[in-house]
Each structure stands twice: as C-alpha cells, then as structure tokens.
Amino acid sequence: MNIAFIGLGNMGGKMAQNLLKAGLNVYGFDLSETAVTYFTEAGGIACDSPQAAARTADVVITMLPAAKHVKDVYLGENGVLAVLKAGSLCIDSSTIDPQTIKDIAASAAEREITICDAPVSGGTIGAQAGTLTFMVGTDEATFIRVKTVLSPMGKNMVHCGDVGAGQIAKICNNLILGISMAAVAEGMALGVKLGIDPQALAGVINSSSGRCWSSEVCNPWPDICENAPASKGYKDGFATQLMLKDLGLAVEAAGQVKQPVVLGGLVQQLYQQLCMQGNANLDFSSVIQQYLPKQA
Numbered sequence: 626m627n628i629a630f631i632g633l634g635n636m637g638g639k640m641a642q643n644l645l646k647a648g649l650n651v652y653g654f655d656l657s658e659t660a661v662t663y664f665t666e667a668g669g670i671a672c673d674s675p676q677a678a679a680r681t682a683d684v685v686i687t688m689l690p691a692a693k694h695v696k697d698v699y700l701g702e703n704g705v706l707a708v709l710k711a712g713s714l715c716i717d718s719s720t721i722d723p724q725t726i727k728d729i730a731a732s733a734a735e736r737e738i739t740i741c742d743a744p745v746s747g748g749t750i751g752a753q754a755g756t757l758t759f760m761v762g763t764d765e766a767t768f769i770r771v772k773t774v775l776s777p778m779g780k781n782m783v784h785c786g787d788v789g790a791g792q793i794a795k796i797c798n799n800l801i802l803g804i805s806m807a808a809v810a811e812g813m814a815l816g817v818k819l820g821i822d823p824q825a826l827a828g829v830i831n832s833s834s835g836r837c838w839s840s841e842v843c844n845p846w847p848d849i850c851e852n853a854p855a856s857k858g859y860k861d862g863f864a865t866q867l868m869l870k871d872l873g874l875a876v877e878a879a880g881q882v883k884q885p886v887v888l889g890g891l892v893q894q895l896y897q898q899l900c901m902q903g904n905a906n907l908d909f910s911s912v913i914q915q916y917l918p919k920q921a
Contacts, residue, residue, distance in 0.1 A: 627652065628774070629682035629705070631675045631698055632719070633660040635861055636745070637688030639752035640718070640778045642667045646755075647777035652678040679705035684774050685715040691870060692721040699729050699740070711737035716771060718759070720744045720799065720871055722878070723789035726762070730788045739767055741788055743775065744795035746802075748843060748863050750852055756780045760798070762791035796878060799871040800889050806839040806868075807892045807912050813846045814916035823849060845910035854908035862908025869896040869905075 626649055630641040633655035644651050645668045653664045654672045661671045672678035675698050679685050685705055689695050695717055699706050709715070715738060717726055730740040741763030751757045757779035761771055768784045775782055785794045812835065816826040827849045831841045844850045854862030872893040879886040895915055904911055
C-alpha cells in the first residue's frame with residue numbers, strides 16, 4: 626500500500642514514522658525542511674509537492690494546521706484530488722470546522738474519491754507511541770477500511786457518525802482539554818504557592834478525583850511527567866496557538882447553535898494572552914505561566 630502523508634509537523638511526522646515502522650511505503654510532503662529531513666531519516670520518501678506525494682498513492686493522510694490549508698491541499702490549483710485515481714481514500718486528521726470537510730468530501734465524491742475526517746487525541750506523546758485515538762466521520766463500510774490504515778498510529782478508532790462528526794467530537798474534546806489544562810495549572814500553581822511539594826501534590830491529584838489526562842500524562846508543572854513538554858521547556862508539544870484555534874472553533878460552533886460555553890470563553894482568553902506574550906509555539910500546558918510570578 627502506498628500512502629501519501631501531507632503535513633509532517635510535531636504530530637504528522639511522528640504519525641508517519643509509525644506507518645514506516647509498520648513496513649508501509651510513505652511518500653511525504655511538508656514545507657519545513659527540518660520536518661522532511663526527520664521523515665527521510667526514518668525511511669520516508671520525500672516529495673516536492675502534495676500532488677507529487679499523492680500521484681501514486683492508494684491513501685492520502687493530511688495533518689494540517691487549519692481549514693484553509695486543508696482546502697488548498699485537496700481543492701487548490703495544485704490539489705491532490707486532481708491526480709488521485711477513482712477509488713482512492715483520503716483521511717484528514719487535521720482539526721477544522723465540520724462544514725469544510727463536508728464540502729471537500731462532496732467535491733471528492735464527484736471524482737469517486739472517498740474523504741473522511743479522523744482528527745486525533747493523545748498529543749505528541751500519543752503520536753510517538755502509536756496510541757492515538759482517532760475520531761472518524763464516515764460511513765460504516767469506509768470505517769472498516771480506515772481502521773486498517775490507522776491501526777499503526779493509534780489504539781482507539783471511534784466511529785462518530787457521518788463525515789463531519791469526527792470534527793464535532795474533536796472540537797468538543799479539545800474544549801474540555803483546554804479547560805482541564807487550565808484547571809490543573811491553576812491548582813498546581815496554587816498548591817506550590819501555599820507550600821506543598823509539586824510532586825506530592827501531583828501524586829495526590831493523580832490518585833484522587835482531580836485526576837485527568839492534563840494532570841497525569843501532560844502535567845504543566847516541570848519534571849512531574851518525564852516525557853511531558855513541561856519537562857522539556859514546553860517544546861515539541863501541542864502548540865498554544867493550535868489550542869487557541871480549536872477553542873475558537875468550539876466557541877464559533879456554539880454560537881451557531883446558541884449553546885453557551887462559559888468556561889470555554891474564559892479559557893480562550895487565557896490562551897489568547899499567552900499567544901500575545903510571544904508563547905504561541907510553546908505547548909499549551911505552558912498556560913501555567915499565566916499563574917506564576919513574571920520574570921523581571
């Protein structure tokens with residue numbers, strides 16, 4: 626099976642490497658030369674455009690920053706739909722609004738190409754370990770086919786419904802994730818300020834009712850979780866600007882259906898402030914910096 630992987634960043638690059646470890650032929654494209662270098666060192670075949678990567682592909686996987694990038698890769702002047710053969714499968718693992726992927730899927734269907742949405746949860750840690758959760762929006766028959774492709778990259782594939790349902794699940798999940806990370810940061814910062822050892826506090830939280838992914842796997846306090854971005858200068862994680870984008874998608878979607886998201890709106894402001902302070906590329910767990918004394 627030939628796979629084209631478009632978008633080899635912090636998430637996509639690690640996902641592509643797991644496909645390579647599974648013995649699959651992976652043709653990749655990314656605008657970052659560094660990302661492409663890591664990909665080729667792992668055995669991937671670098672291409673100079675999305676079309677070049679997709680030309681001989683049976684499956685295309687995209688992991689891109691925003692809806693405009695996804696639209697361009699599929700529907701743009703040099704989009705991959707123009708070179709894919711009928712019967713090809715495309716899996717978009719980006720986090721975008723539900724309507725965009727529905728529109729792209731409709732255009733693809735006219736060419737007898739199937740597109741589904743399969744955004745992920747698990748962060749860079751899960752991407753590297755191959756333990757991601759995929760939230761898939763497609764029909765039942767395609768879901769069976771998709772599971773085979775995704776299995777080297779994840780341990781959970783959840784069929785959420787028709788095209789677009791995966792994106793609905795993802796923006797709701799990340800709404801909760803953004804809020805929970807801010808809550809853990811607030812609690813950790815308060816506890817340390819009051820005098821408790823951060824390791825002791827984290828141990829209590831993770832064996833009590835405050836336990837969650839943000840406390841146990843990606844704790845925002847440095848050196849609580851060895852592999853968490855907080856223990857690596859908040860680098861190589863899920864960028865704050867991407868969390869801000871996802872919260873924006875959730876707030877916008879909520880407005881469309883007149884559903885209140887009170888905590889989501891407040892936390893969105895925290896991440897907005899963090900980005901404005903020059904920390905847009907740090908992992909979103911760096912939101913704890915909003916609760917710590919500012920350096921002179």
